[in-house]
Amino acid sequence: xxxxxxxxxxxxxxxxxxxxxxxxxxxxxxxxxxxxxxxxxxxxxxxxxxxxxxxxxxxxxxxxxxxxxxxxxxxxxxxxxxxxxxxxxxxxxxxxxxxxxxxxxxxxxxxxxxxxxxxxxx
Amino acid sequence: xxxxxxxxxxxxxxxxxxxxxxxxxxxxxxxxxxxxxxxxxxxxxxxxxxxxxxxxxxxxxxxxxxxxxxxxxxxxxxxxxxxxxxxxxxxxxxxxxxxxxxxxxxxxxxxxxxxxxxxxxxxxxxxxxxxxxxxxxxxxxxxxxxxxxxxxxxxxxxxxxxxxxxxxxxxxxxxxxxxxxxxxxxxxxxxxxxxxxxxxxxxxxxxxxxxxxxxxxxxxxxxxxxxxxxxxxxxxxxxxxxxxxxxxxxxxxxxxxxxxxxxxxxxxxxxxxxxxxxxxxxxxxxxxxxxxxxxxxxxxxxxxxxxxxxxxxxxxxxxxxxxxxxxxxxxxxxxxxxxxxxxxxxxxxxxxxxxxxxxxxxxxxxxxxxxxxxxxxxxxxxxxxxxxxxxxxxxxxxxxxxxxxxxxxxxxxxxxxxxxxxxxxxxxxxxxxxxxxxxxxxxxxxxxxxxxxxxxxxxxxxxxxxxxxxxxxxxxxxxxxxxxxxxxxxxxxxxxxxxxxxxxxxxxxxxxxxxxxxxxxxxxxxxxxxxxxxxxxxxxxxxxxxxxxxxxxxxxxxxxxxxxxxxxxxxxxxxxxxxxxxxxxxxxxxxxxxxxxxxxxxxxxxxxxxxxxxxxxxxxxxxxxxxxxxxxxxxxx
Numbered sequence: 209x210x211x212x213x214x215x216x217x218x219x220x221x222x223x224x225x226x227x228x229x230x231x232x233x234x235x236x237x238x239x240x241x242x243x244x245x246x247x248x249x250x251x252x253x254x255x256x257x258x259x260x261x262x263x264x265x266x267x268x269x270x271x272x273x274x275x276x277x278x279x280x281x282x283x284x285x286x287x288x289x290x291x292x293x294x295x296x297x298x299x300x301x302x303x304x305x306x307x308x309x310x311x312x313x314x315x316x317x318x319x320x321x322x323x324x325x326x327x328x329x330x
Numbered sequence: 331x332x333x334x335x336x337x338x339x340x341x342x343x344x345x346x347x348x349x350x351x352x353x354x355x356x357x358x359x360x361x362x363x364x365x366x367x368x369x370x371x372x373x374x375x376x377x378x379x380x381x382x383x384x385x386x387x388x389x390x391x392x393x394x395x396x397x398x399x400x401x402x403x404x405x406x407x408x409x410x411x412x413x414x415x416x417x418x419x420x421x422x423x424x425x426x427x428x429x430x431x432x433x434x435x436x437x438x439x440x441x442x443x444x445x446x447x448x449x450x451x452x453x454x455x456x457x458x459x460x461x462x463x464x465x466x467x468x469x470x471x472x473x474x475x476x477x478x479x480x481x482x483x484x485x486x487x488x489x490x491x492x493x494x495x496x497x498x499x500x501x502x503x504x505x506x507x508x509x510x511x512x513x514x515x516x517x518x519x520x521x522x523x524x525x526x527x528x529x530x531x532x533x534x535x536x537x538x539x540x541x542x543x544x545x546x547x548x549x550x551x552x553x554x555x556x557x558x559x560x561x562x563x564x565x566x567x568x569x570x571x572x573x574x575x576x577x578x579x580x581x582x583x584x585x586x587x588x589x590x591x592x593x594x595x596x597x598x599x600x601x602x603x604x605x606x607x608x609x610x611x612x613x614x615x616x617x618x619x620x621x622x623x624x625x626x627x628x629x630x631x632x633x634x635x636x637x638x639x640x641x642x643x644x645x646x647x648x649x650x651x652x653x654x655x656x657x658x659x660x661x662x663x664x665x666x667x668x669x670x671x672x673x674x675x676x677x678x679x680x681x682x683x684x685x686x687x688x689x690x691x692x693x694x695x696x697x698x699x700x701x702x703x704x705x706x707x708x709x710x711x712x713x714x715x716x717x718x719x720x721x722x723x724x725x726x727x728x729x730x731x732x733x734x735x736x737x738x739x740x741x742x743x744x745x746x747x748x749x750x751x752x753x754x755x756x757x758x759x760x761x762x763x764x765x766x767x768x769x770x771x772x773x774x775x776x777x778x779x780x781x782x783x784x785x786x787x788x789x790x791x792x793x794x795x796x797x798x799x800x801x802x803x804x805x806x807x808x809x810x811x812x813x814x815x816x817x818x819x820x821x822x823x824x825x826x827x828x829x830x831x832x833x834x835x836x837x838x839x840x841x842x843x844x845x846x847x848x849x850x851x852x853x854x855x856x857x858x859x860x861x862x863x864x865x866x867x868x869x870x871x872x873x874x875x876x877x878x879x880x881x882x883x884x885x886x887x888x889x890x891x892x893x894x895x896x897x898x899x900x901x902x903x904x905x906x907x908x909x910x911x912x913x914x915x916x917x918x919x920x921x922x923x924x925x926x927x928x929x930x931x932x933x934x935x936x937x938x939x940x941x942x943x944x945x946x947x948x949x950x951x952x953x954x955x956x957x958x959x960x961x962x963x964x965x966x967x
Contacts, residue, residue, distance in 0.1 A: 252948050261944070326942025 237278040244271035256321040258310045262303075269299045331382030332393045334375055335414040338422055339461040341371040345454040353447030362437035365450035369433050369457055373426035380419045391416055391836055394467050394531070401470070405526055413467035413530060417837040420661060420830075421464035421592055424668050428584045429457050431805035435676050436576035438801030439683060449489060453580070456482035460585050464592060469518050469528040472593065476514065476557065479586045480507045486581065487573040496572040503566040510556015510563055517549035534599040544604030550597060551612055554590025558645045561619040565892055567642055571634040575679030578634060583641050583675050584668035591648045591664055595657050598838055602655075613653025613737070617744050620646030622889065624751035628758070629885035632689050633678045636759050639888075640715065641671060643752060647730050650745060656733030657838035658820070658831045663726035665830075666816045670714035670723055673809035677708035680802050681763060684795040685770060691759065696768035700795045703803045705764045707810040712760045714813040716753035717861040719854075722816030724861075728854050729822065735853060736843045742853075746860055753864025761872040770795060822850075 248267035255261055273292050280288025313320060345368030353361045383391045393414040401408040412418075433453060440449050459478025466472040481504075488500030521528050524542040538546065554560070559567040570582050581587070594601065594612070601609050620643045627639035644667050651660035682689055684701050698705035714723035727749060735742040770793045797803065820830035845853075870876045884890065 249952055253945060253952060256945075261948075322944045325944060328940075328942055 234278050234282045238275060241271045241275035241278065244268075244274070256323060258314070258320070258322055258325070261322060262306060262310065266299065266303070269295060331378050331385070332414055333395060334382070335379050335393065335395050335412045335465060336397065337375040338372050338379065338426070338465060339458050341368045341375060342454045342457040342461065344368060346451060346458055349447055349451045349454060353451055356447060358441070358446040359437050361447035361450050362433065362440070365454050366430055366433035366437065368454055369426055369430040372457065372461065373423070373430055376419060376422040376426050379414055380423060383414065383416065383419060389836060396467075406522065408468055408470050408528065410471060411467035412465045412471075414465065415837055416833050417592070417595060417661070418464050420665070420834070421588075422461060424665050425460050425464065425585050426457065428668050428672050428809070429460075429580060431808055432576050432580045432584075432672060432676065435579075435679075435802050435805040436574075438799050439576055439679055440574065445489070449486075449574070452482050452485045452489075453576075456486070456581060456586075460589070463589055468530060469514075469521065469533075472596075473511075473514060473518065476553070476589060477511065479581070479589065480504060480511070480557070483507075483570070483577075483581050483586055486577040487570045489573055489577070493572075499566075499569040499572040503570050506563050506566040507556045510553045513549045513552025513556070517546045517553065520549065521546050530596060533597060536599065536603060538600060538603055540604055543600045544608045547594075547597065547601045547604050547608050548611070550593055550600075551590075551608075551615075554593050554649075555615070556590075558587050558590030558649070559642050560590070560615055560646060560649060561622065564619065564623070564642050565895065568635050568638045568888070571632070571638050575634070575675060575682060578638070579672045579675035579679065582638065583671040587641060587645055588648070588664050588668070591645065591652060591660055594649070594652045595660060595838060598652075598657055601652075602839075609653045609655065610738075611653070613650050613734070613741060616646045616649025616651075616653055617734070617741050617748070618646070619643070620650065620748045621744055621751075624748045624755065626885055626888045627755040628751060629881040629883075631691055631886075633681065633691050633694070633759065633763060634675070634689060636691075636755060637671070637674055637678060640674075640752065640756065643748065644671065644715070647727065647745065647748075650741060651730040651733055654733040654737040654741070655841050656730060656843070657841065658834050659726065659729035659733050661834060661838075662820045662830055663730055665819070666714065666722040666726040666813070669809055669816050670711040670721075670813040673707060673711040673806060673813050674715065676802070676806055676809065677704050677711060680704040680798040680806065681708075681795075683798050683802070686793060686795075688770070688793075691762045693769055693772070694763045695766045695770065696764070697795060698764040701764075701797045703797060703806065707803075707806040708764065709760060710810040711813050712756050714816075716756050716865060717749055717857060718753075718865075719858055720814075720817065722813055724858065725817035725821060728857050729820070731857055732843055732845060732850060732853060733841075735849075736845055746857060749857060750860040750864040753861040754868045757865045757868030758872050761868060765873055 245268050248264045248271060251264035251267070252261050255264065273295050276288045276291050276295070280286060313325060317324065345365050349356070349361055349365060356364065383393070394411055395414070396409045396411040398410050399407060400410040433450070436449065436453065440446050443449065456479060459475045459482060461475070463472050463475025463479060466475060484500045484504040487503055488497045491497040491500070518528050520542060521533060521538075524539070524546075525532060525537045527533070533546075556563045567582055567587070571578055573581075601612075623639045623643035623646060627636050627643065630636045630639065644663070648660045648663050648667075651657070651663065681694065681697055681701065681704055684697070684704070685694060688694070710721070714721040717724045717727045719725075731742055731745050731749070734745050818827075821827040871879050887893070
């Protein structure tokens with residue numbers, strides 16, 4: 209987004225070339241989004257602390273939000289940005305309910321992990 | 331007057347209901363007189379309807395009265411209705427007439443019994459059921475009566491049920507009859523399936539195809555075999571002698587056992603429409619039964635068992651007549667048989683009563699000196715059943731033999747030989763009971779075959795047999811007159827005297843016997859000669875004691891028929907039943923239970939997908955996402 213033209217002196221040509229080689233295209237954002245999503249997914253699978261698992265879920269949600277906005281800019285469609293609003297609302301509601309359950313559980317057993325919350329087994 | 335036909339069964343029904351509620355209060359003997367009056371009232375109503383029918387011209391003697399629609403079920407509509415025609419009124423007349431006489435006799439016979447009124451409750455219910463049977467306008471009303479008489483027979487045979495043998499005899503009668511009833515029910519189903527109706531008017535109008543007609547006819551014959559004690563279902567009748575003698579006289583001689591013959595006569599158009607081998611089969615079963623039963627009767631020691639086998643034998647004659655198409659002869663013999671068999675049974679009951687409940691003939695003897703009326707009337711019945719002219723039995727039996735001669739001389743020969751045996755065993759009975767030296771106070775004689783078990787354990791100090799009271803001897807006298815003169819309803823001498831044949835013609839058609847008059851007379855002479863020969867042989871053995879008696883064990887045990895049935899049912903039969911029960915338990919129940927087990931096991935398997943671990947669920951979600959994404963990416967490649 210930054211324009212390649214700068215008003216620098218003598219070393220300006222090299223700087224311009226460097227800058228143009230490292231142009232930040234929308235693809236960068238997609239990569240960032242997928243990286244964040246991957247980190248969140250792996251964290252959800254690996255970590256046992258319920259609060260950390262929750263944070264990973266939030267991370268995944270935000271990654272998805274970023275991806276939506278990127279595509280909205282790339283395809284020039286404002287729908288993607290509208291969905292972001294919905295996702296944020298859903299995330300907020302989910303946090304309220306989920307944290308409430310987890311806090312209630314952890315109050316009873318402070319050292320509980322996700323594996324201990326197997327009450328709803330079949 | 332014919333529309334009073336509903337009154338005929340109404341009388342005994344009223345008697346039944348009144349005695350059911352207040353019989354015990356009425357007590358002896360008023361309960362008995364009420365029952366007799368109801369039966370006599372039914373007889374009066376039957377006479378009225380008969381006179382009404384006589385008033386109609388010959389082809390309109392046919393009146394159906396519908397009380398109400400009994401089964402209104404879609405395409406099936408069965409009425410509770412009565413059919414008054416010559417056949418049903420003939421049956422109603424002798425059922426109620428002989429029944430009233432037996433009711434009166436029973437008042438004397440059951441004197442002192444603690445269940446006096448209960449006896450007459452059952453007797454009236456029986457007469458009601460029998461009348462429903464003969465007056466019904468369709469197979470279902472007849473079946474109602476059929477089952478009713480079966481139930482009453484069960485109750486009455488087991489009347490003294492505190493003795494287990496009597497209770498078992500009642501059960502045996504009921505179960506054997508049930509086998510026959512299965513045949514009757516299947517016949518109703520086939521008839522309904524074929525033409526959609528079980529009304530006699532429809533069945534007898536030629537609506538059935540030959541195959542269906544044969545099927546219905548033979549299935550009804552199965553029912554008749556059960557009720558009328560023919561081979562192979564005759565085993566219940568000798569055991570039924572465990573009931574009081576009036577029961578044996580009414581039910582197992584004069585009325586219930588003739589229902590089978592009535593049924594076959596009622597559906598005679600169906601038999602005519604079917605294949606020819608079906609009536610032949612009926613005739614053969616009848617004549618073979620007659621012969622076998624006669625052979626068994628020759629070696630019995632119980633006075634009532636002789637008469638029981640004699641009844642089976644005479645019923646065989648009636649079925650022989652039905653099978654050869656001589657329906658008039660069958661009904662004629664039914665009527666005369668009712669007279670003389672009821673007479674013989676009541677006479678035997680009188681003898682038993684006088685001998686203080688002793689039934690073994692080997693302990694009787696010389697009774698005619700102490701019981702003259704019983705002896706005289708019994709001998710009238712004896713001569714009638716032996717077929718000695720001019721007693722009634724001669725005329726009816728001769729007509730049956732004539733019909734048999736016309737169709738199959740072999741049947742005639744067997745029938746003739748059976749007549750000889752009949753004369754023999756009945757004469758044997760008369761000579762053992764009423765003639766000779768009195769044996770009633772002898773020591774318990776060790777009989778030649780060692781069957782001391784037949785003799786009851788209690789021995790009186792000295793027995794003084796006496797004549798029975800007038801209540802019992804009066805019916806004997808009336809029946810004796812009927813047994814002597816009963817032949818008059820159908821004398822074959824001149825066509826005008828064939829009252830019964832002309833009377834029944836609208837129902838059974840005109841059956842022509844193609845035998846010349848000369849041959850007929852010769853056949854009659856041969857039959858009479860056989861009867862007299864039978865009497866003479868019996869006299870030489872049992873009266874003048876010139877020849878030693880021959881009473882083989884195999885005959886005494888009825889050709890071991892009962893033992894054979896027990897061996898079969900207890901042996902291979904039981905294995906079969908066990909097999910069927912095991913099949914039901916293992917296969918049928920196993921299949922049903924297996925469904926439940928299968929569902930439970932598959933549920934257990936599926937449960938492993940939900941362990942409760944949140945991270946397992948997360949892994950599942952991740953794996954699913956990977957798969958879906960992979961599908962989408964590779965799809966576009």
